[in-house]
Amino acid sequence: MTDTLPQLLLRNAERWGDGRVALREKELGIWRETTWAAYLENVRRFALGLIQLGFERGDKLAIVGDNRPEWVVAELAAQALGGASVGLYQDAVASELAFVIDHSDARIVVVEDQEQVDKLLEAGARIPRVKKIVFYDPRGLRSYARDTLLPFTEVQRLGDGVPTERFAEELARGQAGDIALICYTSGTTGEPKGAMLTHENMTRMAGNLMSVDPVGERDEFVSFLPLAWIGEQMMSVAAALTVGFTVNFPEEPDTVQQNIREIGPHVMFAPPRIWENLLSTVQVKIEDSPWIKRRFYDLALKIGYERTARAFARARPGALGRVREAAADVLVLAPLKDSLGLSRLRRAYTGGAALGPDAFRFFHALGVNLKQIYGQTEIAGISVLHRDGDVKFETVGKPIPETDVRISDSGEIVSRSPSVFQGYYKNPQATAKSLRDGWLYSGDSGLIDEDGHLVVIDRMADVMTLADESKFSPQYIENKLKFSPYVKEAVVVGQDRPFVGALVNIDMANVGKWAETRQITYTTYTDLAQKAQVYELVSHHVDRVNRELPRAAKIVRFVVLHKELDPDDEELTRTRKVRRRFVEERYADLIAGLYGERAEILVETEVRYQTGKATVMRVPLRVHTMGGERVA
């Protein structure tokens, strides 16, 4: 009986008992292990405690916190009782938390620490149904005398008062078709929507993924992205329980990089920004290293690039080539991979957004088998991926087994599989829009290339039309802009306008470094962003992008924004995607200015300090027109 996720846990505990490690968490400097038997025991005790708190079949358990064993224990406990878990992003502000918790009807919320408790107490009246808040880090909470608050271990202790057979009974009642998760999607438009996924959705997805890319039961995985994200649920819960590999939780968010190195995972899944960060870390360090190291690095990487190009062309290396490649590996590439903790990596995935070809090429040159994944929360996270040895930078690969992907008449990517979700919680209108005759309408426009690979172009709704009726895809252009290490974020505009314009966010770390080496002095982000040299740098890059774009889609004017787009200002989603409509509204004056006659636009922004004080800042932003001349 392995229909549900907790039933898989039971199977694993029976199979491996205390002989194999299920979870590992670094705490107080030491990796502490939880065996499969102990994992089950923890889930059992917490589940029985939840019964004491009045948790019933069909109830929702909201969870918010960093990646820790308690997170997945709480999730599986809720599922073992026939309930569903609702994961929340730990950096969400009080109002966001309140919306999801209230909408999901959760009555019990499991949180990590004081920070989250404070947010929930702040939300107070907006979450009237919540009657218990369970925390697992008691620090600073001693003086909070409230009977709604209780520690994780206390819930488990409560559970000890319930006969253990009760757990077995509840577990056995679980059906494959029960809702296991409600995953609230970040929603680049409007309120978040709660996608309901069953146990079957998750286990079939995991089975199909593992049949293409098997992971061994002795393999290691590091769980460091929010567990509220479907991608982390895919690997750390569904796939880990299906296969039985070990899931490792980092000590703190700040130590992820070190911890990855200590574990040496066999498989990794991360969104593009993580890969891009890794790449720029390497680049920055290499730039600071002595001449001789730089020389070796350049040489070895060149050989790596050649090897990648050759492998993609399916050609075999000559004898000399083999020697050169072996030397590059031994001297530079392997040690570099080791220092990043990627030595044992068999497969690495990127998904959620487009990864620049430069980053892609870099990791392949190192010898990292980095592949693209495509899917939606609504299809349990994955429907398409690159097969080993069949990677193309501009595509996302081919559908996984049991999955049909086709392009609708209007050019939309639609898919069908046993992992397609059951609908949005309490939102039949949205469900009817996405789910038609068993097909999931992704809202992405795409095409299938001559090799059968899926190419994702843009969100359907985002494709823009210029005043002269020519169409272009803003995301396509934005991705190209973002491929520069100096551009962190870009928003392309032009709907019903005479030409394409762009709002650009510079990457503070890289541009700052760049400015330092050129002895350009600056004080703040705003100051740096408005330097003439920085405009030149960006313009140089825009020019390169323009060369690859069709005539109508070329960027004519751009502005470097005075502030970074931020999820706390609702400009980005929690998964760091631009909320286009919102940005266009908020910066309407600025965008109008792009199409005006002035060389400078005065923007006013309210700056709110932590003390609650607020002031209005006026910043003149320069408008740059491509092709040399400034707007007079």
Place this chain on the structure above:
Amino acid sequence: MLARGMSAQFSAADLHLRFGGVVALAGVSIDVERGEIFAIIGPNGAGKTSLLNAVSGLYRPQRGRITLEGRDITGLAPYRVAKLGVARSFQNIELFAGMSVLDNLMLGRHVHMRGGVLDGAVYWGRARAEEVRNREVVEDIIDFLEIEHIRKHVVGTLPYGLQKRVELGRALAVEPRLLLLDEPMAGMNLEEKEDMARFVLDINEERGVTVVLIEHDMGVVMDISSHVAVLDFGKKIAQGTPDEVRADPNVIKAYLGEESEAIRAAERAIAAEPVA
């Protein structure tokens, strides 16, 4: 007042400290209750740091008596005072800049180490067990102060705010019952100050450590301390709860100056100035 003095964990009575002709302390008395956060404020040169130095044994007062839990510790050498459970941090960071964070904290455990040179050289048995136990205490502090990510970094390469935190950690490694902090928030930005204030509160609350703190940031002092003593020119001019002290005319005059309202208004204006 008398009741306070009777139950005090720590008190200094009628301390006089003079350097040649310079009078640093002229008959200062304070009583600190067990488990409280006690702040000492005052203008520059009022004798605040001298008072802490006298308590921790760095200076020997010419007159007066310092008692810790009923025991006279006046004029005791610094290492003896430390052994009795008094730890401190310094206004200007005093760490071993060339050593790692971990090693600096392990050094703080020195008072709790019994093994001699021979034990250390042989290493197994007693010395090893002791090392493990001390490392556990230090790891606990690392977790508490959230400095896991810099555990193995060399202290000298860290930004100032983090060095301050490491220094606090080293003081905690002594497992003090009384913690003396000399301007723990000096030179920090608002966010770092908030973090530090949080740590001080947690040290007091979670670890039950009595804290005596010198601080210039009045906002912080008023927010976190239970009692405040005000020094001016080596004399204590006021003592009480933050509200009492705030309202004391002597304090307003000495600490904020005659034109205190004008100064406060000016401060407000400066604080409101946008950073960019």
